[in-house]
Amino acid sequence: MSDRGQTFQLGDGRLSGGEGLSTDGALGGDGRAPGERRPRVIIIGGGIAGLSAAYTLATDQRARALGIASALIEEDHQLGGKIRTERIGDCLIENGPDSFLATKPWAAELCWALGLGDRLVGTRPGQPVYVAWKDRLHPLPDGAMFGIPTRLGPVARSRLFSPVEKLRMAMDLVLPRGRGADESIGGLLRRRLGDAAVDRLAGPLLGGIYAGDADTLSVRATFPKLVEWEAQYRSLILAALARRRQPTAPSSRAPSAMFLSLAGGLGEMIDRLAASLGETAILTGRRVTRLIQQPGRSTCCYGVLLEDGTRLDADALVLGTPAYVTARLLEPLAPSAAGRLRNIPYVSTAAVTLAYRRQDIRHPLDGNGFVVAHGEPLNITACTWISSKWPYRAPADIALLRCFLGAAGSEAVAEEDDHRLGDLARADLRAIMGIDATPVFVSVTRWPAAMPQYPPGHLERLEAVERDLQGAPGIVLAGAGYRGIGIPDCIRQGAEAARRLTELLGSEDHTKELSRLNS
Secondary structure (H helix, E strand, C coil): CCCCCCCEEECCEEEECCCEEEECCCHHHCCCCCCCCCCEEEEECCCHHHHHHHHHHHHCHHHHHHCCEEEEEECCCCCCCCCCEEEECCEEEECCCCCEECCCCHHHHHHHHCCCHHHEEECCCCCCEEEEECCEEEECCCCEECCEECCHHHHHHCCCCCHHHHHHHHHHHCCCCCCCCCCEHHHHHHHHHCHHHHHHHHHHHHHHHHCCCHHHCEHHHHCHHHHHHHHHHCCHHHHHHHHHHCCCCCCCCCCCCCEEEECCCCHHHHHHHHHCCCCCEEEECCCEEEEEECCCCCCCCEEEEECCCCEEEECEEEECCCHHHHHHHHCCCCHHHHHHHHCCCEEEEEEEEEEEEHHHCCCCCCCCEEEECCCCCCCEEEEEEHHHHCCCCCCCCEEEEEEEECCCCCHHHHHCCHHHHHHHHHHHHHHHHCCCCCCCEEEEEEEEEEEECCCCCHHHHHHHHHHHHHHCCCEEECCCCCCCCCHHHHHHHHHHHHHHHHHHHCCHHHHHHHHHHHC
16 A cells, blocks of 8 residues: 555545645635645544534634644544434334433533534433333332432332342441452442442443443542542432532523433534534545554654555544554554553444334333343343333334343343344343334344443543654544543533644644644
8 A cells, every 4th residue: 555645625625645734825814825834633433522622622712723623534434423313204213312311511511512402302301211020021120320419208119129129229328338449340339339339220221321341440530429428428328318419500591301412302402513524524434544653743643544655644633433443553553542442341242123003012111111130031131112202203103112231241142143132132122121022113223332331440541542642743642432421421521522632633742743744
């Protein structure tokens, strides 16, 4: 493969083998003379983290003042990563996440910035989540947050726990503080509240978020507040009760709900982001095969080689790819960082969406769905009652259910063929909800190696990666594999990566280097 590659035109920006991302003139009215070299950033990965980075570079005042030119490269033929919305008949289906956490503000704020604020919708208020245990659906005790009671009465009345198990949970009130080490979240909760709280509450709920095992997920990387609560209050129950009594500032800009989505599905956010990137060059269906570091520069400069032989040059890079892909790209530049990133585990999952005639389901579907307790003889790990959780996602005479299969320790089921996955989901719905009818349609989505896991020591690993990358300045990582897997956290990481690179490209050293190249 030639390192020079080919030259091609995209919009107002020119991507060339010899000069990389350059311009035919002063794009964006930044006052540069025609042909004058601009700072250049290439974003690899068109998921929500990469799109957030590109959007920040396109809209940030300082980035625009510096005249930063950017390109986004995505191997798939569409943008959005795991955010995929489609319609089957009159049903709206999310093939990836169906919502984001409202208490983390970055996703809702981005929706407002994109002009989608009036499209935000929340889950229907007051609807319970159920736990499948011993062949029955038990309502999650009101106020039980990942197994921690914020209201004592509902837990005391719940049939999910025996009197002995409830007494064990209450021991949290008198147990001493832990040592504050980075243990698993399951380890911390078992130590404070007992096994039942993890196996029937925290574990299933965490499995729905991370497709992971509570006993192998770092508490500091997933729920650091629990460590802070134990240190401050000693008891998690006392901390949760104190938190519940604290007033929360009302928001007039978003629906009052724990989870938010968009009326037309989360794909609306991806479409609006892609349309808001201004002069950013967008390359889809293009695979990056190699990164090279340019010699003879006092500041950072990288070559990005594509599978078709094209080479693009950049002053800085945002790598918004999964950790194992990032490891492959970084191997020539930062082998130690690459080795650490390869050790971040990922889990494969699948989702089966089934549409039934509402009259064929006897269950009232009076909730958002259910999670499955540890040890239950079911293949699915959770089921969302889409048509109950979200209004207008299906016609009134259709019940839309989405089952999840595959998690840490049980990935093999996600590798079954589509027909088999559909049969497994139907068998489990028959066993736990009594649904014997034939569905109107079945849709299967697979996500191989898509869910990163954060084992104890994850944050220390990331700190070591950042030290390793000091020898490759101008490379910033963002995405679900690092500091938060949810949509808001990925948006935050992408925006932070863009701002870090803007600071770098606006530094005195880099400004002098650009002046030298333009002279």
